[in-house]
Amino acid sequence: KWHWGFYGHSTIKHDYNLKTIRGDEVVVDNATGLMWHQSGYADELYQDEADNELYQDEADNELYHDQAEEWIEDLNSEGYAGYNDWRLPTVGEAVSLLEPSKRRNGLYIDPVFSGEQLWIWTGDKCDYTAWFVGFRHGRVNWHDVYSRYIRPVRSMK
Numbered sequence: 001k002w003h004w005g006f007y008g009h010s011t012i013k014h015d016y017n018l019k020t021i022r023g024d025e026v027v028v029d030n031a032t033g034l035m036w037h038q039s040g041y042a043d044e045l046y047q048d049e050a051d052n053e054l055y056q057d058e059a060d061n062e063l064y065h066d067q068a069e070e071w072i073e074d075l076n077s078e079g080y081a082g083y084n085d086w087r088l089p090t091v092g093e094a095v096s097l098l099e100p101s102k103r104r105n106g107l108y109i110d111p112v113f114s115g116e117q118l119w120i121w122t123g124d125k126c127d128y129t130a131w132f133v134g135f136r137h138g139r140v141n142w143h144d145v146y147s148r149y150i151r152p153v154r155s156m157k
Contacts, residue, residue, distance in 0.1 A: 009098040009108060009138055016112045021081040027112050032096060033157045037086065039114035040151035041071055068121050068150040075152060086152040088123030093153055094133040095140055107135040117149035 015030040018038065025038040068088060076084040099108045105115030119134040129142040 009100040010096045012096055014096075014110065016110055018112050022079075024081040026081050028156070032093075033155060034093060034096075035081070035083075035154050035156050036097075036113070037075075037080070037152040038112075040117050040120065040149055041068070069123075071150065072152050080152075083154055085154050087154065088121055088150065089153040091122045091124045091131045091133070091140065094120055094122045094131075094151075097151075098133060098135070098138050104135075108138040109135045113151070117151060120149050120151045 012031055014032070017028045017030065019026050019028055027036040027038050028034075029036065072086050072088065075086050080086060097109055097113070099110060102108055104111045104113065107115055107118065109115070118136045119132050122131045122133065124131045126142045131140065131142045133140050
């Protein structure tokens with residue numbers, strides 16, 4: 001079941017810098033003090049209704065919300081880019097990535113980021129649903145638990 005959210009974009013004057021730290025690519029935003037995973041999760045997990053098992057499909061990059069949190073735990077265990085405090089972004093942080101016009105692969109996101117994620121989960125939930133930000137239409141919605149992409153973030157302060 002879809003729930004209406006809102007359209008919008010950030011008015012922040014970002015200062016993005018793409019960096020490689022210990023072989024891992026990140027985007028540092030000096031304007032917000034946030035460090036973003038440049039590409040996000042690279043595979044899709046989806047639930048097969050017939051036998052209730054999870055399968056992975058390397059063709060897409062979506063992830064169920066619970067598995068998103070688990071993947072971030074693994075990212076922290078590995079110390080991605082030398083840090084272990086990665087997390088799902090808040091709605092406000094994810095919305096800050098929305099550009100006022102299409103920029104990357106027809107998406108409302110800066111070209112410094114991977115253009116593979118059409119939408120990303122946030123860590124903010126609403127009842128049994130979770131908020132996500134859509135880069136295809138510049139929209140913020142909440143939805144029943146469903147597959148989505150993720151782009152972890154951490155605070156640099």
